[in-house]
Every structure is written in structure tokens, then in C-alpha cells.
Amino acid sequence: MSEIILEAKNVSKRFGGVRAVEDVSLEVPRGSIQAIIGPNGAGKSTLFNALSGFYIPEEGTVSFNGVDITRAPGYRRIVMGMGRTFQTSSIFPNLTVWDNLLIGVQSAEKMEFRLRPMSASKRAEVEAKIERLLDFVNLKTSAHRPVAELAHGSQRLCEIAMSLSTDPSLVMLDEPMAGLAHAETTRVVEVIRKLHSELGLTVLFVEHNMRVVLSLAQQITVLDRGKTLAKGTPAEISNNDAVKEAYIGREVIEHV
Amino acid sequence: MIPRRPALIATAVLLVILVFAPQIAPLLHLATSIFTAVLLYTIAAMAVNLLIGYSGVLPFGNAAFFGLGAYGAGLAIKYFHVPFFTSIAVGIVASVIGSLLIGPFLLRRRGIYFSLLMIAFGQVFYFIAYRFTDITGGEDGMNFSRPAIEFTKLKPNDDQLYYIMLALFAIVVVAFWFIVRSPFGRSLVAIRENETRAKYLGLNTDRLILCALLISAAIEGLAGACYGLSIMFADPLMLDWHQSGNIVLMTILGGSGTVLGPFLGALIFEIGSDVLSTAIPWWQIPLGALFVVCVLGFPKGILGTFLDWIEKRGAKEASS
Numbered sequence: 412m413s414e415i416i417l418e419a420k421n422v423s424k425r426f427g428g429v430r431a432v433e434d435v436s437l438e439v440p441r442g443s444i445q446a447i448i449g450p451n452g453a454g455k456s457t458l459f460n461a462l463s464g465f466y467i468p469e470e471g472t473v474s475f476n477g478v479d480i481t482r483a484p485g486y487r488r489i490v491m492g493m494g495r496t497f498q499t500s501s502i503f504p505n506l507t508v509w510d511n512l513l514i515g516v517q518s519a520e521k522m523e524f525r526l527r528p529m530s531a532s533k534r535a536e537v538e539a540k541i542e543r544l545l546d547f548v549n550l551k552t553s554a555h556r557p558v559a560e561l562a563h564g565s566q567r568l569c570e571i572a573m574s575l576s577t578d579p580s581l582v583m584l585d586e587p588m589a590g591l592a593h594a595e596t597t598r599v600v601e602v603i604r605k606l607h608s609e610l611g612l613t614v615l616f617v618e619h620n621m622r623v624v625l626s627l628a629q630q631i632t633v634l635d636r637g638k639t640l641a642k643g644t645p646a647e648i649s650n651n652d653a654v655k656e657a658y659i660g661r662e663v664i665e666h667v
Numbered sequence: 668m669i670p671r672r673p674a675l676i677a678t679a680v681l682l683v684i685l686v687f688a689p690q691i692a693p694l695l696h697l698a699t700s701i702f703t704a705v706l707l708y709t710i711a712a713m714a715v716n717l718l719i720g721y722s723g724v725l726p727f728g729n730a731a732f733f734g735l736g737a738y739g740a741g742l743a744i745k746y747f748h749v750p751f752f753t754s755i756a757v758g759i760v761a762s763v764i765g766s767l768l769i770g771p772f773l774l775r776r777r778g779i780y781f782s783l784l785m786i787a788f789g790q791v792f793y794f795i796a797y798r799f800t801d802i803t804g805g806e807d808g809m810n811f812s813r814p815a816i817e818f819t820k821l822k823p824n825d826d827q828l829y830y831i832m833l834a835l836f837a838i839v840v841v842a843f844w845f846i847v848r849s850p851f852g853r854s855l856v857a858i859r860e861n862e863t864r865a866k867y868l869g870l871n872t873d874r875l876i877l878c879a880l881l882i883s884a885a886i887e888g889l890a891g892a893c894y895g896l897s898i899m900f901a902d903p904l905m906l907d908w909h910q911s912g913n914i915v916l917m918t919i920l921g922g923s924g925t926v927l928g929p930f931l932g933a934l935i936f937e938i939g940s941d942v943l944s945t946a947i948p949w950w951q952i953p954l955g956a957l958f959v960v961c962v963l964g965f966p967k968g969i970l971g972t973f974l975d976w977i978e979k980r981g982a983k984e985a986s987s
Contacts, residue, residue, distance in 0.1 A: 463867075489869035501867070503860035514857045515868040516849045518756065522868050525850040577869050 413479075416581050416613050417462065422471035424454075426463050432468070433637040439581070444607045444614040448622045448648075449634035454618045456498065458634065459585050461616075462490045463495045465515045475581070494579030498586045498617075500566045502560035508550055508569050511558055512541045513578025544572045547610075548602055564595025571602055575610075582606055584616035588623055592597075595625065597620055603627060625649065635655070652664040681930075685833060689826045696951040697941065700897060705930075705937045706836045709917045712917040712929030713843050714887035719915070720924030721847055722879045723859030724749070727782040728789030728913050730886055731769075732884040734906030735762040736891025738796060738803065741901040744811045755892040762888025763881055765792065767840050770880045774873045776784055777862070786908050796903040808902025811895075825897075844926050846882065855879055882900060887914075920961050922968025931969050 412517060424432045432454040439445050447455050461531045464485035472481045489495075503511050517523060517535050529537065545551045548568040553561055558569050561591040574582055587603060588596050597642055600623055606612045618624050624631060625645040633640040633648060635657045641648060648654055684691065688702040711733055714888040718726045739761030747758065752834040773781055796803045803809055815822045823831060831870040846852050858872050865872050895901045904910060915938065921932025939957070943950035965972040 460757050486866045486869050489867055495867055501864040521851040523854040554862040
């Protein structure tokens, strides 16, 4: 096992004539919690999607646990040990929270093609795992409700639990606080903190909310106009002049 | 939970009708073969339902599988004189081979483009049957006899055929029930609900849809082969996209995403068109109007709407 769990080298991705990400490199050490930030249109989501297989970059390489995954389809990356969430919660809206998790758990058990019912012992094992996931995100009371009926914050927690259901070693969260009310933000921040502290997972997230970024992340990568503007600890980033420059007019850093 | 009693009563009524259909049919001035057709179109509609109702892909062009089943069975009987069940097996194999040929191309697209591609491929089979007159009889279709059952001299008459089909129907219903409740069935529902999320839970969605397509083709090939045996005939219209449309309509009319919805759809469609077409020359207009009402008023189909209603009533009773 290499010390760097996820590594991007000189990644570039264009959309038509627009260079959304240009020559960006990133190293995520195992067991760390890292953030990608930047003003609107900086290329955060594009980079994130290139790392998770949603887009294939034109140039550069992405490797996971030392294996080149630049062109690997998304589902392969999940099988290899990545988990991710989306900016707008990507769930199975008409299914219950339980079934949302069950689909991930049976995928982790490599049973997705199985035509026969699960054996009783396997079923008990799967149910115990779903219970643990529900406990982790505190959604036990809503387990048998369709996810579409839940509040936004609970849907987000359900999605985080889904991303955990496949036993990832790296969890990638795309703007986990997007659209959440303040009280909900606190719940989600706590869960993300637990991903790192209790489960010992590596976490990489994109986020706009600076308060959240500075309180959670150990390392921050700042993108601006598709390029890396700065890298460093929260303290270094909040005192970086170039970063302040990029954020001028948004006064986000000063607010913290 | 769905209350047990209405479901039990409905099942009992259904069973009685199915078991005594050859005795009931003359009382209604219908031929037994209509009930055979209802069973076989139900099987075809269940095959389509696996794709529409459970995987979320719309298989316009599915009649290719129906027709391949009928031609597979018919050609095997006509040129190789195979017995009854062997001809059905040949039909199923022909249909599965057809799905293996077109499946990898279909999987490159989703949504409306999947449907259009499938229509196009389906029409290829239609034109093959249409043009190769020497083998298939071309536009006039192909007559063949109903062969004897394996190791016997019994050539089933219409009533006996009905009961054979009823047995096959029961097997398919039970198998279907197990498939949609299996981990595989759940994976398909995940794709229907949100394919991107399914992928990001580690599911190879292309391969899952391909498997669903193969199973669907096998089931619809069975229906087509049996249909060919029941009317002792196969013609290119069985492969045509009008035929595909009819089967899709039966599925949606009855209720896609429910195990027995297609039965209701096939029953109403087959008996409705039979009764209406003898009564009025413009029978397609009222049938079309019924579909419009169903699609606009009951998008979940007749059975889907009924189940929702029962569930709501059950919830009310539970809370009061």
C-alpha cells in the first residue's frame, strides 16, 4: 500500500474551447482529510469529476493506490475502493433509505447479478451492516421512508451512507454543504469529521463554505481559472495573498 | 403493507378464470385460442415489463424477439421436423441470439435513442423475414403443423394447448416474481431510479441491462414460439414495430413495474380488440381512446393504480 492513496498528475480537461482544468496536480495521503476550494468556475467540480471517472481528462494521469485509473469507468473505481457523493444529492428517490443502502451493500458483496435470494446468514450480515450505516449517519428512525420524503440534510446524510456502503477507503464529497440550512450543516460536518476520526477513512471534498473547509481540512488546494493557485494548511491558505486576491469582492476569507 | 384480503380474492377469481377458461370461453362466444393468446401476450408483456418497469429502458422493437421465437419454432418444425417442446426451445435460442447480436449496440445509448435504435434493429429482422421468401414465405408468412409432444404421438388440440401454455405461464410468473425480488432485480430497479448513482455504487450498469435484455428476449422468445405453435403460422408482422407497440401498450395499460399488470393489459387488449373488431369496423378508435385515458389518468396502469389505492386505504385503516 502506497502512502499516497490518490494522485493526479498534470491533469487537463477542456470543454470545447474552455480549459476547465489545466495542468493540475494533486496528492492525497492516506488517512488525510483534504479540501479543494476556489471561486465559481475555478474548475473544482471538473477536477473532482475527472478524479472520480465522471469525465476522462485529455491530458495527465490519475492513479489510485498506485494503479493508473485515468480511463477506468466510474463503477470500477468504486469497486477499487472509492466512494463519492454529488453536488445535488444523487439517490434513489422513490426507494426507502434502507433499500438505498441495500443496493450499495449487495454491490459490495458482489451479489448484483445474483438471481437467487440471499442465504439467511448473508441476509443477517447485510442487515447488520445497513443498521451500522444507519447508526453512523443517525437515520435509523427514517429507515423505511422513501428518501424523497426526507429533509434535504437527511438526504445528504443518506447519500454519504450510500457512498460508505461499498466499503471505500477514500470518500469524495462534492460540495456536501450545498443548499443546506445552518442546523443541517452542523449535522453533516459532524458526520464528515467522524468519517475521518472514527472510520479512519481518507476524505477529499470540494466546498464553498469556508468555515466548514477551515475547520475540517488538514490540507487545502485552491484552484482559480482551472489552475492551482495555492496549496497548504488552513492557516497558510487564509493568510495567502494570492488566494485573498482571487476571492476579492466575496469577502469570504475575512468573514471567518 | 398491502391488506391481504382484496389481493387474495383477486387471485382466487383469476385462478378460477384461468383454470376453466376453455369451459368459460364458449359461454362468452369466444374461442379458447383467445385465452391462449392472452396468456402468451401476457408472457411477452412481462418480458417487456422487465425492461420498462424494472430497468427503465423502453424496448420499442421488442417484437423482434417475439417474431424470432415464432420463426425459430416454425422453421425448426418445417425444415427439421422437431417435436413440440424442442421447437419452443429453438425459438427461445433464436431470440436470445438475436438479443446478443443487437444488445451491445443498444447499450451505447439510453432513453429515446435506445428505443429508436431498437426499432431500427427490429425492422432489420422484419425485412429479413419479408425478403427471404424461399425460406420464410415472405409477406405471405409461413404455415406449419403443430408437432407431437416429445416421445409421444400426442399433437395437442386447442384446449390441450391452452393447458400446456397455462403451465408455462405459471412457471414464467413464478420465475419473474423471483427475478424481480432477487438482488439482480434490485440492481435493475437501481438503474431505473438513477443510473448514475447505480454506477457510483459499483454496478456495471451496461452489463446489468444486457443481462436484463437477454432474459427479456428469452421470455419473449418463449411467448413468440408458443404463439406460433398456437396459430401454426408465422409472418413478418409478428416482427414489426406495430407489434412492439401493442406489447408495450399492454404493459403500460396493465401497470408496468407490477408482476401481474401485464396480464390485465393483455386481457383487455386481446379480448377488447376481438370483441370490438367484430362489432364495429372502426374498433381501433375506442381502443385508442381507452389508452389515452389510461396513460393520462392512470400513468401507473390499472394494477399500479389499484395497488396504490389499496395501500392508501390500508394506511388509513391502520391510522384510524
